[in-house]
Amino acid sequence: DAGVIQSPRHEVTEMGQEVTLRCKPISGHNSLFWYRQTMMRGLELLIYFNNNVPIDDSGMPEDRFSAKMPNASFSTLKIQPSEPRDSAVYFCASSPIRGYSNQPQHFGDGTRLSIL
């Protein structure tokens, strides 16, 4: 079975550019999560969706970040404009039950983002 698929795997871009990260959750999973991993702050939850609806975006660092889930099989995380401090690994995860509940989240391989 296919796992969570993220693209691109690596992104290098210049400060000020728009960055779009993509995620395809596991089929049948109805919760989707975006995380950011940095050395300084570890793994942080940015936002999560249940049934395509954003439930908690309190982890989104600022207005430059936005996330959408137009359907059950696709989500995007956009940064506009990007800044060097946004450099991190961004993970997408999905789980099969509404909210976290007691089911494990399955993670994609991550997108390593570097803003120059």
Add this chain to the structure above:
Amino acid sequence: AQKVTQAQTEISVVEKEDVTLDCVYETRDTTYYLFWYKQPPSGELVFLIRRNSFDEQNEISGRYSWNFQKSTSSFNFTITASQVVDSAVYFCALFSGGYNKLIFGAGTRLAVHP
């Protein structure tokens, strides 16, 4: 407050040694779930185990075992006869419904040397 503490930042062992990774958590909820994830050098996060707060039975899976003790709010992970392939960063995480978020510890980097 919800918190997960992995006090060991880095551990270095020689192959075939046993190693225990510590995890201490804080929560006021009576229902919660604990997880361990592995992040190998390739970077992906791999789910290892889930344990709910009502199940204090220890679990063994091959060379891996987990010791859950509510009395000390700990959920420790032991690798028996470690192998080089076990080298990774291991994360302990807590989910409780009150906060509805998965809270990760800072991770423990395990290096297993031949």
